[in-house]
Amino acid sequence: MAERIPTRLGDGSLVHMTRGEIEADLHDGTEAAARRAKVEPLGEDELDHLLDIFTSPARFSAVDIGHEVVLSIDGSGNRDINAPVLEQIVYQNHHGADIVEVWNSDYSYKAVKTVLSFQMQELKDTLLQTVVPVHYGAMPDLGRYSQPDGPAPNWSQLLPQGRIDEARAAQEEAMALLEADMWHTAEAAVATGADGLDFDTAAAAGDADFLATLHVTRRIRDAFPDFGVEIGMASEMVLGMHGQLEYEGVRLAGQWPLGQLRAVTAAGATIFGPAVNVNTTRSVAWNVARACTLVKPVTAEATIPVHMNAGMGVGGVPMTPYAPVDATSRVSRALVDILGLDGL
Template identity: 60%
Template structure:
């Protein structure tokens, strides 16, 4: 009888699976991704590599010496202790982050616009005491522009009423406002010396949300040629809340990571962050196999660095608050080694 190996589910809970069961989950995860996104499944060698990483009792695992990649720690400066500046110094001085990110707890450009001078002051203070590159992060967050939180008619209310044209018009109206807000904040951060801007969780409100980020990126790139622009996605698949929006002649709705990357490159991003959501009812091995399969087509064609999202509930990292070292380190190693990522 095969021995059960401790391993994690997508919700972080500990379970036991045999090596054969883990192998079967890896095969099922890659097949699920291949069928859904019409991409090749992982090769036998890649699946075997993944199996070696996951069929282990080790508390921690890591890439080989010298094979480390860049950690663009979005969400650093979370207020763990003291001030946000203290936290960013901790990320640099104690946690070894390669890129530090200032952000506001209301992680939305629309909200940040109203407190930009305070955020600029914080950024300027931090830049004087931090050596590592620093970027400012927030979400395009298109939903914030709808009533009752914003001024624009709520497309989620219009659609069930059959007012499809009105719902589409409302989204395009929100795009214009979101672009203005993203550029406004990027201008403010560039003015105080930030190294980059992170348009994070892009596409969370669907294809119009993604369009807003792409258009903002184009403008920021023209205005600030040396500024870093990281575009991180909200999910593996761009939802068609509008359904007809195109960018560079391609429909945004339904885009998988490779097409998303091409759009981000065209707009002028310098780092792209693909995102694959976790299925909490499946094992970590299943989720990582699926995530790697979906993102792998990006790796051969990317002209800019790929920093895969690997936080709570994405990139094979479990959806739980206290993330177990075993689960995070396995997902981290698996994605860096099999995908040959540029960063996380």
């Protein structure tokens, strides 16, 4: 009987699979991604390397010495001890973070605007106490501007009714409000001395959300040429909630990671964070093979640093609040080894 190897599903559950089953999952994952995104599947040597990683009996896996990458943390510090500045120091000194991020628990630029002065004081205090670069981060979160939470009509209600033009107009109205809030925060962060902004989970509400992020990124780049902008995506494909929006003549709806990279580069971003959502019912090996396949064209073409999103439910990391280290270490090593990432 073939040896059954302990491994994980996308929800973090411990399962046991044979080497042959893990190998089959790796092939299935890369082929699934290649079919959907119309990209090349991983090569046999890459799949063999992934197989070695996921069949190793070791508790922990890691890249080789000299192949370490930058760790940029969105939402660093978990508010566990209600001392946000101290938690940033802990992330820097003990967790090995190379870039930390000041953030608000209500993680959207709409909410941040209401407490901006307090957030900038926290940012200033963090800058005084740390050595590594410090970003300020939040989600664009376009949906916050729709009724009942915001002033714009709710396009998620209009679309099922077939009121397409009204839904598109509502998203465009919300975009203007979002861009104003993001720019307001950007000006404050620059004045406070931040090293950059993180537009995290961009395009979560679709192509209008993404376009607003690109517009503000370009505005920041033109006004503050040396200021960092990291754009971390919400998903491997941009949803066409509007469907007709373009950036520099290219439609945003339906963009896979390579198209997203080209858009954020054109807008002037300094770090790109592709995201590939996890299928919780498939193995971590399957999810990693799929993620690597979708992002490999990005690292082959990128002219700005690529920091893959590798957190809860993205990049192959299990969808669970405290992902097991046997899974996260294998995922991180696999992404770095196969993709040649600049960071995570």
